[in-house]
Each structure stands twice: as C-alpha cells, then as structure tokens.
Amino acid sequence: MFDLDKWQEIYYTIKQNKLRTFLTAFSVSWGIFMLVLLLGAGRGLENGVNEEFEEDAVNSIYVSPGRTSIPYKGMKQGRYIRLRNSDYDKTKSEIEGIDHITGRYYCSGEFTVRYKDRYSSFSVIGVHPDHAFIENQKAFQGRYLNHNDHENRRKVVIMGTEVSKILFKNEDPIDKWIHIGGIQYKVVGVYDDAGDGDEDRRIFIPISTAQLAYNGSNYIHNMVFTVGDASVKESIEIVDKVKEDLSNRYKFDPTDSRAIFIWNNVENYQRFVNLFNGIKIFIWIVGIGTIIAGIVGVSNIMLIVVKERTREIGVRKALGATPNSIIGLFLQEAIVITGIAGYIGLLAGIGLIEFINYSLLEFSVEAPYFRNPEIHLQTAIGATLLLIFSGVIAGYIPAKKASKVRPIEALRDE
Amino acid sequence: MIELREIRKSYDVGKQKLEVLKSIDLKIEAGELVSIMGSSGSGKSTLLNIIGILDNYDSGDFILNDTLIKNLSERKAAYYRNRFLGFVFQSFNLLSFKNALENVALPLYYQKVRRKKRNIKAMEYLDMVGLKDWAEHMPGELSGGQKQRIAIARALIADPKVILADEPTGALDSQTSFEVMEIFKEVNNAGKTILIVTHEDDIAHKTDRIIKLRDGIIVDEEIAVAS
Numbered sequence: 001m002f003d004l005d006k007w008q009e010i011y012y013t014i015k016q017n018k019l020r021t022f023l024t025a026f027s028v029s030w031g032i033f034m035l036v037l038l039l040g041a042g043r044g045l046e047n048g049v050n051e052e053f054e055e056d057a058v059n060s061i062y063v064s065p066g067r068t069s070i071p072y073k074g075m076k077q078g079r080y081i082r083l084r085n086s087d088y089d090k091t092k093s094e095i096e097g098i099d100h101i102t103g104r105y106y107c108s109g110e111f112t113v114r115y116k117d118r119y120s121s122f123s124v125i126g127v128h129p130d131h132a133f134i135e136n137q138k139a140f141q142g143r144y145l146n147h148n149d150h151e152n153r154r155k156v157v158i159m160g161t162e163v164s165k166i167l168f169k170n171e172d173p174i175d176k177w178i179h180i181g182g183i184q185y186k187v188v189g190v191y192d193d194a195g196d197g198d199e200d201r202r203i204f205i206p207i208s209t210a211q212l213a214y215n216g217s218n219y220i221h222n223m224v225f226t227v228g229d230a231s232v233k234e235s236i237e238i239v240d241k242v243k244e245d246l247s248n249r250y251k252f253d254p255t256d257s258r259a260i261f262i263w264n265n266v267e268n269y270q271r272f273v274n275l276f277n278g279i280k281i282f283i284w285i286v287g288i289g290t291i292i293a294g295i296v297g298v299s300n301i302m303l304i305v306v307k308e309r310t311r312e313i314g315v316r317k318a319l320g321a322t323p324n325s326i327i328g329l330f331l332q333e334a335i336v337i338t339g340i341a342g343y344i345g346l347l348a349g350i351g352l353i354e355f356i357n358y359s360l361l362e363f364s365v366e367a368p369y370f371r372n373p374e375i376h377l378q379t380a381i382g383a384t385l386l387l388i389f390s391g392v393i394a395g396y397i398p399a400k401k402a403s404k405v406r407p408i409e410a411l412r413d414e
Numbered sequence: 415m416i417e418l419r420e421i422r423k424s425y426d427v428g429k430q431k432l433e434v435l436k437s438i439d440l441k442i443e444a445g446e447l448v449s450i451m452g453s454s455g456s457g458k459s460t461l462l463n464i465i466g467i468l469d470n471y472d473s474g475d476f477i478l479n480d481t482l483i484k485n486l487s488e489r490k491a492a493y494y495r496n497r498f499l500g501f502v503f504q505s506f507n508l509l510s511f512k513n514a515l516e517n518v519a520l521p522l523y524y525q526k527v528r529r530k531k532r533n534i535k536a537m538e539y540l541d542m543v544g545l546k547d548w549a550e551h552m553p554g555e556l557s558g559g560q561k562q563r564i565a566i567a568r569a570l571i572a573d574p575k576v577i578l579a580d581e582p583t584g585a586l587d588s589q590t591s592f593e594v595m596e597i598f599k600e601v602n603n604a605g606k607t608i609l610i611v612t613h614e615d616d617i618a619h620k621t622d623r624i625i626k627l628r629d630g631i632i633v634d635e636e637i638a639v640a641s
Contacts, residue, residue: 005529009511012511016511312509314507315507315509316520316524317468317495318466318468318501319495319501319520319521320492320495320496320497320572321492321524322489322492322493323488323489406468408469411468411503411507411580
C-alpha cells in the first residue's frame with residue numbers, strides 16, 4: 001500500500017487522463033454529497049418533529065369529554081358528557097399500565113394576575129401533582145405542586161418562566177404572594193417547559209383548590225395520563241379500557257367517537273417514528289443508488305484504462321509480475337480515486353449541512369418541522385467505509401480483467 | 415539449459431485446428447548463442463512464447479534449467495519468468511512513464527528488492543550498456559538503439575539463466591543493429607545463454623548456431639562460422 005512505485009503509477013495515470021478522472025471522480029463525489037445532504041436533511045426533519053413532540057411526554061394519552069352523537073339505551077343523542085373527580089380516581093386505581101395521571105380544570109377565561117403594581121392576564125389551570133411528568137415540566141426554582149397542596153387545598157401556584165419574568169422581573173418570586181381574580185396565592189415554584197414559549201405562559205394551581213375557588217364542584221375538564229413504556233398495542237388496549245369504563249358509567253355507545261375524544265400520543269408518535277424510518281430507508285436507497293452510478297462510472301473508466309495499458313501489463317507479466325500484483329495495482333488506483341473523490345463529497349456535504357445549520361441558528365429561522373440538520377460521527381464513518389468498499393467494487397472487475405491479460409497477446413508486434 | 419521433447423502446439427481456428435508446432439525436439443546448452451529463423455507463420459514466435467513461459471503447449475516436455483515447465487499456475491509461471499528469463503522485444507516495450515533507471519530496475523521490483531538496492535544495481539547495468547548518463551531520461555527522449563540497450567540491461571538485471579530476444583534488431587538501422595549484437599556477444603561471452611528470433615540472415619550469422627523452422631518443424635540446423 002505504501003509502495004512508492006504504485007503511487008507513482010497512479011499519479012501518472014491520473015495525470016494522463018485528467019478530464020476523464022475528474023468526471024469519474026465527480027460522479028462519486030456527487031453521490032456521496034447527495035447521500036450526506038439527504039441524511040442531514042432527514043435528520044433535520046426528525047429533530048424538528050421530535051421537538052414538536054418534546055413539549056409533552058410521548059407516551060401520554062389525553063381524554064376529553066364531548067357530546068354523544070348516537071342514541072344509546074333509550075337516551076337521546078346530543079347529551080353532554082362531563083368527567084368528575086371519581087373518573088380520575090377510578091382510572092388511576094382500576095386501570096393497569098398507567099404510571100402518571102392528572103385531571104385538569106381550566107379556570108374559565110384568562111385571569112388578571114397581579115403582583116404589587118404589575119399585572120397581566122394568564123390562563124390558570126388546576127392540575128394534580130403528576131402533571132409535571134406529563135407536560136415535561138421541571139421546577140426551575142422552588143418546587144412543583146405536591147400531594148399536601150392537593151389534599152389541603154392550599155392556595156399555592158407554580159408558574160411558567162415567562163409569567164415570572166413579567167410579574168417579578170429579576171425579583172425572586174418564591175414565597176411571594178400574587179392575586180389571581182382577587183384571591184391570594186403563594187408562589188412555590190417556577191417551571192420550565194420543554195416545549196415552546198406559550199407553554200411557559202401558564203399558571204398551575206392544585207385542582208382541588210381550583211374546583212373550590214371557581215365553582216368547579218367535582219368536575220374536571222380533561223384527564224391526561226402516561227402509560228410508561230407501553231407498546232402501541234398496549235396503549236390502544238388501555239385506551240379501549242378507559243373508554244369502556246366511561247361508557248358504562250355515563251351510558252354512551254362505546255363506538256360513539258364524539259362522546260369522548262382520546263388523543264393517543266403513543267400511537268401518533270409511533271406513526272411518526274415509522275414515517276421517519278421509511279424516509280431514512282428511502283434516503284439510503286436514493287443515496288446508494290447515486291453512489292452505484294458513481295461506482296459504475298469508475299469501473300467503466302478503469303476498464304478503458306486496462307484496455308489501454310494491455311501492452312504494459314503484458315510487459316510487466318513477462319518481467320515476472322504475478323496476477324495478484326496486477327490486481328493490486330488497479331484496485332489501489334480505483335480505491336484512491338473513489339476515496340479522494342468521495343472524501344471531497346463528504347466534506348462538501350457536511351460543510352453545506354453545517355452552513356444551513358449555522359444559518360438557521362444565526363438568523364433564528366423558525367422552520368416548522370425542521371431543526372438542527374446534522375451528520376452523526378457514525379454516519380460519517382459509515383460513509384467512509386462505504387467509499388472504500390465502493391472503491392474495491394469499482395476496481396475489482398477491471399483489475400481481474402487486467403490480471404487475465406495474456407502476455408503473448410499484449411506483446412504481439414503489429 | 416533448454417530442452418524440448420516432442421513439443422506440439424495447435425490453435426483452434428473456428429472448427430479447425432491449426433497445428434503450429436509439430437513435434438519439436440531441441441536442446442540448447444548453457445552458454446550457447448542461438449538464433450531461430452523462419453518466415454512468418456513458421457511457428458518461431460510460438461516456440462519463443464513456449465520457451466518464455468508466456469504460452470502453454472499441448473503435449474511433450476519442456477525443461478528449463480532442470481525444471482519441468484508444464485501446466486504451471488500463473489503465479490508459478492510469473493516466478494520462473496522472473497528468475498530464469500530475461501526478455502528483449504522488437505519494440506523495446508519500456509514503460510513510457512518511468513525513466514531509464516526505473517525501467518531497468520523493474521524486474522527487481524517484482525522480486526521485492528528494496529528501492530535503494532535495486533536502483534544501485536540498475537545503475538551498474540546501465541553503466542554496462544554505456545548509458546549511465548541517461549539514467550534520468552524518459553524513454554521518449556532516447557533513440558531506438560539506446561532504448562534497446564536499456565531493454566537489454568533490464569533483461570539482465572535479475573541475472574536470468576536465459577535471454578530471449580524477439581527480433582531485437584527489427585526496429586533498428588544496421589549500424590545500431592550491429593552495436594546491439596555486439597552487446598549480446600559480450601553478454602554471451604560472460605556465460606549467458608541467449609536465444610534470438612530473427613528473420614535477418616546477417617543477424618543470424620552473428621550467432622553460433624542457427625535453427626531454421628518451417629511449418630512447425632525444424633528443417634535445418636547449421637553451426638555458423640563466427641564472422
């Protein structure tokens with residue numbers, strides 16, 4: 001491999017056929033370039049979608065009541081279904097496979113929230129302590145709502161970072177009192193939501209407090225739970241069970257799609273994952289197709305080179321070259337051409353991806369479902385191995401042909 | 415050194431078989447300077463190819479330097495070519511992108527001799543054929559006679575048992591032909607066996623023994639009187 005004579009010969013052949021070598025190398029470069037670009041873009045799409053999902057736990061399931069659309073057991077259609085605390089309790093205790101659950105009570109409209117002389121309006125939502133896990137919220141300062149808050153109907157709040165910024169500026173909000181619609185609440189924490197800005201503009205209070213303070217009786221507006229690492233099939237089973245229980249309790253047709261609405265993130269997320277796996281496979285097929293075109297190009301050129309160098313191969317054989325040494329010569333040439341060309345394509349592709357990434361960040365372009373296109377190290381290594389492999393494939397047939405050259409035919413004087 | 419026993423060789427030409435060599439018996443001792451003559455189609459090139467282990471034969475035995483050369487693998491054939499034989503061609507067949515020195519050193523490259531060592535040796539042989547000052551020149555910059563002298567140096571560098579020359583003077587004028595033959599004589603005097611294929615009488619008559627071939631058989635042998 002590090003034989004100076006072979007390198008000298010490769011240099012010579014490349015120099016002799018500059019244009020031809022360039023065109024061939026270009027097709028390989030282009031193939032790798034496209035593959036890298038496609039993979040990077042695919043990655044960007046995937047990151048974008050993941051980010052959209054990040055704001056909520058991907059294993060969460062939303063249950064909100066609706067209005068019946070089918071008459072059932074003597075009852076007319078058009079009945080409103082309302083969920084109660086008992087539904088929360090029963091779902092929590094009776095259905096297996098649920099790891100976190102919260103009810104939610106939306107205090108109607110937006111409330112004017114005031115701290116000293118600063119005020120603004122935010123939505124205020126009553127939740128159970130498990131809400132933190134479901135919305136991917138972490139107490140950024142202080143603590144999250146806990147069981148004692150819930151049991152004792154404490155007037156405490158945890159608010160989003162945006163709310164804290166508006167009401168408290170740089171002041172420490174913990175243990176300060178704020179007014180929500182005329183009632184005083186103590187701030188116990190500030191949360192940071194993994195999702196986008198709007199999620200940080202809300203205030204959460206214990207659901208028991210919300211029901212008491214805002215005439216909620218024992219009603220809840222919706223119920224959200226997570227199902228651990230349940231598979232899609234298991235999540236669907238859980239959904240069916242919840243639906244069945246509710247239909248028994250509120251007497252609606254279990255097939256009525258409008259009586260309760262269920263949004264199963266497990267199923268939806270899996271759909272996206274499948275879609276992206278599909279896209280990934282497609283990208284590889286297209287990319288590899290392009291590379292194969294490059295390989296065929298290199299192979300073709302090498303065949304012509306072998307033809308042109310028939311006499312030289314004959315001389316070498318007469319001087320004692322073994323078939324293997326001839327194969328090595330042409331194989332190395334093919335690997336060098338594909339290797340260098342491919343590497344240039346790889347660098348160009350990564351360069352462009354990084355540039356796009358930089359531009360997106362620099363000018364904070366908000367492209368929905370597209371974020372942070374990137375190439376993983378293992379992808380780059382994979383591509384490099386693919387290149388060397390391509391070189392071997394491209395060179396093998398011509399090299400084999402060269403090794404079969406019969407010296408007497410090569411040396412025949414015209 | 416070279417012994418051929420009832421060597422036969424035929425080629426398939428369509429459905430017919432063309433017999434090129436019809437039972438050749440030949441013995442060449444070490445140190446001989448022999449020429450093979452014959453018109454085109456007489457089988458002299460085929461005979462040279464068989465002796466040069468560049469082609470197989472159908473039946474008979476070919477013994478080179480006490481080794482039976484028969485049904486060899488490509489690898490083995492390459493090995494014997496490299497160790498036993500040195501080739502000189504009509505059209506020189508120097509590699510155009512290598513300079514004189516590298517061309518001469520090429521057989522040693524296939525013996526896996528280190529670059530430095532083989533270049534020193536190549537320089538010695540270039541000196542021997544009087545072209546030491548041309549070592550760095552590319553074949554394109556040299557005259558026909560110079561090229562053939564380089565080819566002879568290349569044939570000699572691996573210290574082979576036999577030198578095979580196929581029309582070595584075919585592309586040269588009579589003056590340079592004469593010079594090239596002088597080199598062959600010198601090499602022969604130093605003890606090397608040399609076999610020259612030619613169709614030129616005056617060249618053949620500079621050798622010790624002339625073998626005439628016609629239609630695949632040896633028709634005549636004469637011991638030439640050295641001129």
